[in-house]
Amino acid sequence: xxxxxxxxxxxxxxxxxxxxxxxxxxxxxxxxxxxxxxxxxxxxxxxxxxxxxxxxxxxxxxxxxxxxxxxxxxxxxxxxxxxxxxxxxxxxxxxxxxxxxxxxxxxxxxxxxxxxxxxxxxxxxxxxxxxxxxxxxxxxxxxxxxxxxxxxxxxxxxxxxxxxxxxxxxxxxxxxxxxxxxxxxxxxxxxxxxxxxxxxxxxxxxxxxxxxxxxxxxxxxxxxxxxxxxxxxxxxxxxxxxxxxxxxxxxxxxxxxxxxxxxxxxxxxxxxxxxxxxxxxxxxxxxxxxxxx
Amino acid sequence: xxxxxxxxxxxxxxxxxxxxxxxxxxxxxxxxxxxxxxxxxxxxxxxxxxxxxxxxxxxxxxxxxxxxxxxxxxxxxxxxxxxxxxxxxxxxxxxxxxxxxxxxxxxxxxxxxxxxxxxxxxxxxxxxxxxxxxxxxxxxxx
Numbered sequence: 001x002x003x004x005x006x007x008x009x010x011x012x013x014x015x016x017x018x019x020x021x022x023x024x025x026x027x028x029x030x031x032x033x034x035x036x037x038x039x040x041x042x043x044x045x046x047x048x049x050x051x052x053x054x055x056x057x058x059x060x061x062x063x064x065x066x067x068x069x070x071x072x073x074x075x076x077x078x079x080x081x082x083x084x085x086x087x088x089x090x091x092x093x094x095x096x097x098x099x100x101x102x103x104x105x106x107x108x109x110x111x112x113x114x115x116x117x118x119x120x121x122x123x124x125x126x127x128x129x130x131x132x133x134x135x136x137x138x139x140x141x142x143x144x145x146x147x148x149x150x151x152x153x154x155x156x157x158x159x160x161x162x163x164x165x166x167x168x169x170x171x172x173x174x175x176x177x178x179x180x181x182x183x184x185x186x187x188x189x190x191x192x193x194x195x196x197x198x199x200x201x202x203x204x205x206x207x208x209x210x211x212x213x214x215x216x217x218x219x220x221x222x223x224x225x226x227x228x229x230x231x232x233x234x235x236x237x238x239x240x241x242x243x244x245x246x247x248x249x250x251x252x253x254x255x256x257x258x259x260x261x262x263x264x265x266x267x268x269x270x271x272x273x274x275x276x277x278x279x280x281x282x283x284x285x286x287x288x289x290x291x292x293x
Numbered sequence: 294x295x296x297x298x299x300x301x302x303x304x305x306x307x308x309x310x311x312x313x314x315x316x317x318x319x320x321x322x323x324x325x326x327x328x329x330x331x332x333x334x335x336x337x338x339x340x341x342x343x344x345x346x347x348x349x350x351x352x353x354x355x356x357x358x359x360x361x362x363x364x365x366x367x368x369x370x371x372x373x374x375x376x377x378x379x380x381x382x383x384x385x386x387x388x389x390x391x392x393x394x395x396x397x398x399x400x401x402x403x404x405x406x407x408x409x410x411x412x413x414x415x416x417x418x419x420x421x422x423x424x425x426x427x428x429x430x431x432x433x434x435x
Contacts, residue, residue: 041306045304048371049362052336052373126398127398133395146375151384151390154388155391212335212365215338216322228373231305235306
């Protein structure tokens with residue numbers, strides 16, 4: 001019966017694990033809902049600020065900000081947004097794969113890279129992988145704040161201003177739906193291409209454009225607006241990634257709970273077989289003994 | 294009934310206020326502003342201070358912003374509020390902190406490598422010990 005007892009303890013420990021994973025699943029499900037709300041709440045600001053920047057660029061075609069000018073690419077900066085904790089399936093791994101793929105493509109063209117890691121997992125990744133890490137920030141928690149990101153974003157923007165990087169990308173997981181999260185690499189700087197397209201589309205559809213009164217002046221306003229714009233874009237990436245993290249964790253924990261259930265079923269079958277085998281053996285021993293007497 | 298216009302106050306983290314109002318009063322960098330219906334399009338930076346929103350019935354609501362932008366369009370006023378206290382030196386401090394964090398991560402990298410090497414050496418030593426013990430057992434038996 002020793003084997004049967006071992007199996008019983010094994011079943012017990014798997015049941016405990018199952019309790020933990022199903023609890024984590026439920027926690028992740030409720031956190032995901034809140035993270036999604038935060039994701040939605042950050043959208044109006046980004047939309048408004050994009051409109052305003054578009055208007056200014058429209059009204060002052062003669063003034064081109066550095067952030068709108070495409071220049072020759074010698075160095076590229078990446079802001080990599082990851083989660084702080086693990087146990088969320090392949091979320092971070094897929095993201096890092098996307099980073100490596102892009103990094104390799106740039107390296108092959110002789111471009112140098114700089115990285116900024118947001119989230120503990122990204123920091124740990126760059127520790128192993130190497131690469132020039134210029135800024136890092138972890139422990140953003142479930143409700144990240146813009147304040148936490150200002151420093152890291154500032155470093156990357158300074159690098160851009162000083163010509164140490166010529167392009168800036170942000171890499172994060174896009175929340176497609178609860179089941180699907182997709183790693184995306186999005187260009188932050190220079191803004192020119194997509195902003196230009198937006199502008200043309202708007203000009204064709206919008207009946208009238210207007211110029212603002214500026215206080216203090218257009219140039220200074222545009223400078224600080226663009227910084228806010230980039231910050232809000234990075235913030236949105238972080239919030240979206242947080243929603244992805246919870247969704248991925250929910251799915252991962254759900255499948256872990258299901259797998260534990262399957263394991264328990266299998267083990268119970270084995271346990272019952274072992275128990276019956278032991279009983280049969282005992283009976284045949286008794287019968288054999290009686291026959292001998 | 295007085296004329297009214299739409300006002301939106303948004304921050305990067307949440308939408309704070311949205312609705313029809315009669316007047317908006319805010320602290321711009323060049324002085325306090327009162328926006329009434331029909332104001333010319335305007336864009337200004339805001340100082341930290343209250344944004345007062347006066348509703349149709351004369352009811353007043355106060356929102357405190359730590360800075361941001363005020364945009365006046367012909368039929369819409371939007372306030373892009375900062376959620377964080379902004380100042381050049383504070384931003385610099387935050388940047389420095391992020392830089393230090395990165396340095397620490399990279400320094401930890403060397404620590405990690407040392408740890409890895411130490412672990413490998415330890416495993417090797419353990420393997421050697423085990424081999425010696427097995428040899429001894431064999432020798433004892435033989």
